[in-house]
Amino acid sequence: MAVPGAPAVSSASSAFSVSSSTSTTSSASTASPASSGADDVIRTSGLTKRFRGGQLAVDGLDLTVPRGSVFGFLGPNGSGKTTTIRMLMGLIAPTAGVATVLGEPMPQSVGTVLPRVGALIEGPALYGFLSGRDNLARFDAADPTADPRTRRQRVTEALERVGLTAAAGKKARAYSLGMKQRLGLASALLQPRELLVLDEPTNGLDPQGMREIRALVREVAAEGTTVFLSSHLLDEIEQVCTHAAVMSRGRLLVQGTVAELAARAQGRLVVRTPDVAQAAEVLAAHHVAGLQKGEGRVDGGLDAPADDVLPGICAALVAAGVRVHGFGVERGTLEDAFVALTGEGFDVAG
Numbered sequence: 104m105a106v107p108g109a110p111a112v113s114s115a116s117s118a119f120s121v122s123s124s125t126s127t128t129s130s131a132s133t134a135s136p137a138s139s140g141a142d143d144v145i146r147t148s149g150l151t152k153r154f155r156g157g158q159l160a161v162d163g164l165d166l167t168v169p170r171g172s173v174f175g176f177l178g179p180n181g182s183g184k185t186t187t188i189r190m191l192m193g194l195i196a197p198t199a200g201v202a203t204v205l206g207e208p209m210p211q212s213v214g215t216v217l218p219r220v221g222a223l224i225e226g227p228a229l230y231g232f233l234s235g236r237d238n239l240a241r242f243d244a245a246d247p248t249a250d251p252r253t254r255r256q257r258v259t260e261a262l263e264r265v266g267l268t269a270a271a272g273k274k275a276r277a278y279s280l281g282m283k284q285r286l287g288l289a290s291a292l293l294q295p296r297e298l299l300v301l302d303e304p305t306n307g308l309d310p311q312g313m314r315e316i317r318a319l320v321r322e323v324a325a326e327g328t329t330v331f332l333s334s335h336l337l338d339e340i341e342q343v344c345t346h347a348a349v350m351s352r353g354r355l356l357v358q359g360t361v362a363e364l365a366a367r368a369q370g371r372l373v374v375r376t377p378d379v380a381q382a383a384e385v386l387a388a389h390h391v392a393g394l395q396k397g398e399g400r401v402d403g404g405l406d407a408p409a410d411d412v413l414p415g416i417c418a419a420l421v422a423a424g425v426r427v428h429g430f431g432v433e434r435g436t437l438e439d440a441f442v443a444l445t446g447e448g449f450d451v452a453g
């Protein structure tokens with residue numbers, strides 16, 4: 104999707120080649136706002152975007168993305184993910200607040216920062232009349248840091264990595280949505296980058312394609328690139344990310360490691376027993392809420408840490424003569440955490 108009014112960037116999707124830049128190294132990161140943040144690849148403070156017409160798309164965002172993380176930026180449709188990414192990449196100016204990317208302020212430093220970043224934002228901008236391979240060659244040619252002598256090899260390798268080798272000669276206008284998405288991803292992977300920013304990278308892909316992209320993200324991360332990816336798919340974030348932040352209606356609800364976030368969701372206690380009614384009575388009296396009775400089982404949410412309350416519940420069941428066939432806690436998922444945080448399902452309009 105084209106980005107209207109995008110400054111200084113050759114396309115909405117590309118590897119963000121910026122004409123004025125020269126190659127920079129990571130040691131150039133001198134503009135970190137705080138010493139503790141020297142190892143943060145992205146930092147924002149009070150970042151806010153109000154669009155003309157009054158829409159408050161991003162509201163006072165304080166985000167910290169540690170170097171080396173695979174960071175999932177999670178939120179339902181319209182929660183402000185793309186708007187945030189566009190501010191981070193210098194495509195639009197914030198209404199208030201500040202952002203640093205690779206230690207340098209944005210959008211002031213687009214010229215030095217963007218050559219160090221591979222990005223795919225809301226679908227790639229492609230020339231339909233050119234083949235996939237030629238589109239990639241154009242993106243590469245627009246990158247002043249890319250050596251033309253090794254272009255062919257870079258393009259071939261990027262096509263290979265995203266599984267487009269067989270379709271490389273086909274005109275981009277004949278590409279499916281998933282193929283276009285892969286080509287956009289290939290453009291972000293033409294060069295090794297310090298940071299990869301992917302806005303909904305699996306959008307339009309089939310399940311096999313999604314698996315491939317997840318594998319690719321892990322591979323790129325293992326090579327030392329920090330990956331910042333947005334998604335509205337909780338299980339995708341859970342499978343691939345080390346860290347996550349959850350957005351809702353322009354505001355940041357929570358951020359941290361995926362393990363920390365999932366741990367916020369208290370698990371559900373599940374008791375398997377033929378004595379369902381009796382077991383339910385005991386659980387109701389012992390820190391278990393939202394009881395659900397099923398065939399041979401009863402379950403409910405714990406309102407206290409499992410380690411503190413499980414021994415007492417177990418003893419009470421036995422004391423009441425309940426025949427316990429199974430007793431355990433199902434791990435909380437990110438989705439449970441999200442519902443606990445917002446009190447609503449995930450797929451809500453923003």
Ligand SMILES: Nc1ncnc2c1ncn2[C@@H]1O[C@H](COP(=O)(O)OP(=O)(O)OP(=O)(O)O)[C@@H](O)[C@H]1O
Nearest residue numbers: 154158160178179180181182183184185186187335
């Ligand atoms: N150019 C614009 N002008 C006015 N409002 C906008 C503009 N771009 C986005 N918005 C509004 O800002 C809010 C956040 O949109 P944004 O695209 O950032 O959400 P998102 O989290 O990326 O959603 P999705 O998951 O659907 O991609 C929405 O309410 C949207 O309608």
Ligand SMILES: [Mg+2]
Nearest residue numbers: 184185186225
């Ligand atoms: Mg979006």
